[in-house]
Amino acid sequence: MARPKALLFKFPGTNADTETDRALRLAGFETDVQPIAVIDPLRLGDYRLLVFSGGFSYGDYVMAGRLAQLEIERRLGTAIRDFHQAGGHLLGICNGFQILSKIGILPPASLIANVSGRFVCRWVPLQRMARENPFLSGLPDEFELPVAHAEGRLVTPAPEDAEGYLRDGLAALTYRENFNGSIAAIAGLQDASGRALGLMPHPERFIDRHQHYDRDWSAADHGWGHYLFQSIYQRLAESA
DSSP, rough: OOOOOEEEEOOOOOOHHHHHHEEEEEEEEOOEEGGGGGGOGGGGGGOOOEEOOOOOGGGOOOOOOTHHHHHHHHHHHTTTHHHHHTOEEEEETHHHHHHHHTTSSOSOOOEOOOSSSOOOOEEEEEEEEOTTTTTEEEEEEEEEEEESSOOOEESSSSSSHHHHHHHHHOOOEEESTTTTTOGGGGGEEEEESSSSEESSSSSGGGGSSGGGSSSTSSSSSOHHOOOOOOHHHHHHHHOO
């Protein structure tokens, strides 16, 4: 069986691409990591999954993900939206979540400064809301992942939009402890098709059991993040 191919976008300031690449390869993917400056929009169809990993693209100047959005639109035009509409899958982690929101793949939302006004690096308990999402199908209803962000508070154009996302199944993950002040405690969004997922927590930082803060953690054979990457790998491999 041919392994699905994933393309990881790299921007100046991206800092989690190596970890994300490792996580994808461990799950079974064949991967390419390419800077935005050399990505050929005509070659996106060679891939089954596009990944926007975490970090501080362009130093988060102006706002997180904003300059990456402008570079994508300048260099790639509508190629990413065309890839998505043709059935492609997309994953955005932390800064990548903001990028997918700003280029119009995910429901309208912005990720702004945490309510504390501070950078937060900690483990957070999560609730899986989208049980049929292909990225989350292998995870339990409750699990935990690490976060590391200063601009992670999700807000929507109107407060009632977030409740609509919950009602309509677009809120894929919620925080069980709303530490950053996100509206409706939303930690991740999916598009209506489920083929695009954005989340603030970092699954690539909890692939192995030994990465957990409790040295005796034994809730699963691997870290919970591994099951996210494994879930989408299995879905794409089965549909090849």
